[in-house]
Amino acid sequence: MGEVIIVGGGLGALRTAESLRGAGHSGPITVVGDEPCLPYNRPPLSKDALLTGIDMSALEFRRRPSVEDITWKLGHRAIASDLSTGTVTLDDGTSLEADGLVVASGIRPRRLPLSGPEEGRFVLRTAADAEQIRSRLTPGARVLVMGAGFIGCELAATARRLGCEVAIVALDDEPMIRPLGPEVGAAMRRRHERQGVHFHLGLTVDSFQGDERVRSVRLSDGSELAADLVIEAVGSVPNVEWLEGNGLDLSDGVLVDSSMRAAHDRMPVVAVGDVARYPLALFGPTPRRIEHWNMPTETGRRAGHTLAALLAGQEPDRTPFTAMPAFWSDQYDHTLQSFGMPGLATTIEITDGSLEEPCVIEYHDDAGLVGVVGIDRTKDVLGYRARLAERSAS
Amino acid sequence: MVRIIVDAEKCQGYGQCCFEAPEIFTLGDPPVTHPAEVDEALRDDAERAADACPLQAITVE
Numbered sequence: 488m489g490e491v492i493i494v495g496g497g498l499g500a501l502r503t504a505e506s507l508r509g510a511g512h513s514g515p516i517t518v519v520g521d522e523p524c525l526p527y528n529r530p531p532l533s534k535d536a537l538l539t540g541i542d543m544s545a546l547e548f549r550r551r552p553s554v555e556d557i558t559w560k561l562g563h564r565a566i567a568s569d570l571s572t573g574t575v576t577l578d579d580g581t582s583l584e585a586d587g588l589v590v591a592s593g594i595r596p597r598r599l600p601l602s603g604p605e606e607g608r609f610v611l612r613t614a615a616d617a618e619q620i621r622s623r624l625t626p627g628a629r630v631l632v633m634g635a636g637f638i639g640c641e642l643a644a645t646a647r648r649l650g651c652e653v654a655i656v657a658l659d660d661e662p663m664i665r666p667l668g669p670e671v672g673a674a675m676r677r678r679h680e681r682q683g684v685h686f687h688l689g690l691t692v693d694s695f696q697g698d699e700r701v702r703s704v705r706l707s708d709g710s711e712l713a714a715d716l717v718i719e720a721v722g723s724v725p726n727v728e729w730l731e732g733n734g735l736d737l738s739d740g741v742l743v744d745s746s747m748r749a750a751h752d753r754m755p756v757v758a759v760g761d762v763a764r765y766p767l768a769l770f771g772p773t774p775r776r777i778e779h780w781n782m783p784t785e786t787g788r789r790a791g792h793t794l795a796a797l798l799a800g801q802e803p804d805r806t807p808f809t810a811m812p813a814f815w816s817d818q819y820d821h822t823l824q825s826f827g828m829p830g831l832a833t834t835i836e837i838t839d840g841s842l843e844e845p846c847v848i849e850y851h852d853d854a855g856l857v858g859v860v861g862i863d864r865t866k867d868v869l870g871y872r873a874r875l876a877e878r879s880a881s
Numbered sequence: 882m883v884r885i886i887v888d889a890e891k892c893q894g895y896g897q898c899c900f901e902a903p904e905i906f907t908l909g910d911p912p913v914t915h916p917a918e919v920d921e922a923l924r925d926d927a928e929r930a931a932d933a934c935p936l937q938a939i940t941v942e
Contacts, residue, residue: 490903509925528937530935548937549931549937549940551928644913780935781897781933781935782896784932784933813897815893815895815935826894865895865896865912866894866896866908866912869885869896869899869908872900
C-alpha cells in the first residue's frame with residue numbers, strides 16, 4: 488500500500504491523515520511533529536486560553552478512530568529531505584523512508600533582526616509560546632505589540648482585559664489593513680482605542696533598549712517607548728528549508744496544483760495548510776498561501792485523496808479547488824467574521840449598519856463580490872457565502 | 882444511530898456546520914439546531930461538520 492510520512496504535527500497533518508484513511512489508504516502513516524503534543528487548536532492561544540489558562544486537553548483536536556494506528560513521532564523536526572530516494576532526515580540524525588510525502592510543516596513567526604537584548608521578546612505560535620506570554624501579562628505590565636495583524640490585535644485585546652498597558656507599533660496605516668482595507672481597519676482601531684490601546688502606526692521598531700532584558704524600544708521616528716515585554720507579531724515564514732535541493736518551487740511556501748500535488752516526478756508529494764500555495768478557483772489562477780484556520784482542513788481533505796490515488800497508481804482528482812476561505816476573530820466583545828478574499832477588493836460597500844456599530848461590509852473587485860466582512864453580525868454574513876461560491880461559475 | 886452534541890457554551894453561531902452538513906444542522910435559535918441522533922449514513926457529514934467548527938463545539942458519537 489505504501490508508507491506515508493507527514494512532516495508537521497498540526498491540524499493539516501491530522502486532517503490529511505484522516506483523509507488518507509477515508510480514501511482507502513491502509514498503509515503505515517508516520518507524523519513528524521516538532522511540538523511535544525498532538526494536534527491542537529491554535530486560535531484560542533491569543534484569546535480565551537491566554538485569559539483563562541492553557542488546558543491542552545481542551546485544545547487538543549478530536550481524532551477520528553481511523554487514525555488510531557498512525558505513528559506520532561513528536562518533538563522531532565525534519566531538517567533535510569531527498570525526494571529521489573524518499574528520505575526525510577530528522578534533527579536527531581535519524582532518517583525515515585516513505586513512498587509518499589505530506590508537507591504540513593506550517594509556518595513560524597517572523598522575527599526581525601534587531602539589535603539589543605533578547606530577553607523580554609516573545610512570539611506567539613505554539614502553546615509553549617502562549618504559556619510564556621501568559622505568565623507575564625500581569626495587571627499594569629507594559630506590553631508592546633509589534634504588528635497590527637489579527638494576532639497582534641487579538642493579543643492587544645486580551646492583554647487589556649488582563650489589565651496590562653498596551654501599545655501597538657506597526658508600519659501599516661491601520662490595523663488588519665491587508666485583509667480588511669483602510670476604512671474597516673480604522674473602525675477596528677477606534678474600537679481598540681476606546682479600550683485604551685495606544686497605536687503607533689506608520690512606524691517600525693529600530694532597536695531594543697536595555698541591558699539584560701528589554702526595557703524599551705526605539706521607534707523609527709526616534710521616540711522611545713517603555714516596555715516590560717515585547718510581542719513580535721509581524722507575520723510568518725513558511726517552514727520549507729528541509730525541502731531545499733529537490734527542485735520544488737519554494738518561493739513562498741510549497742507550490743502545488745489544485746489537487747495539492749507538488750511538481751515532483753520521483754515520489755508523490757502533497758502540501759497542505761499554511762505552508763502550501765495553491766490556486767483557489769473562485770479567485771483566479773494565481774496560487775495563494777492562505778493562513779486562515781479553515782484551510783488546513785480543506786487542503787488536507789483534498790491532499791489525502793490525491794495521495795491515496797497516487798499511491799494506488801490512479802489519477803488524482805484535478806478538478807478546480809473551490810474551498811471558501813473564511814476567518815473569525817474575537818477582540819473584546821466584538822466578533823469579526825469573513826468569507827472570501829476581502830483583501831483582493833478594489834471597493835467596499837457598507838450594506839447594513841455603520842462602521843461604528845454592528846455592520847456588514849461587501850468587498851468588490853472587477854468580477855463582483857469578492858469577500859464579505861461582518862462586525863458583530865455573524866448571522867447576516869452567512870448568506871453571502873453562497874453568493875461568493877457562485878463566482879466559480881462566472 | 883449517530884449522536885450529535887453541540888456545546889452551547891462554545892457555539893458562536895458561525896454556521897460552518899450548516900454548510901458542511903445542511904441535512905443535520907440548521908441556523909436558528911439557539912444559533913444552531915440539530916436532531917439529537919441521525920442515521921449512520923450521515924456520520925461522515927456529521928464528522929465533517931465537527932471538523933469545520935472553529936470553536937470545536939460539536940461532538941459526534
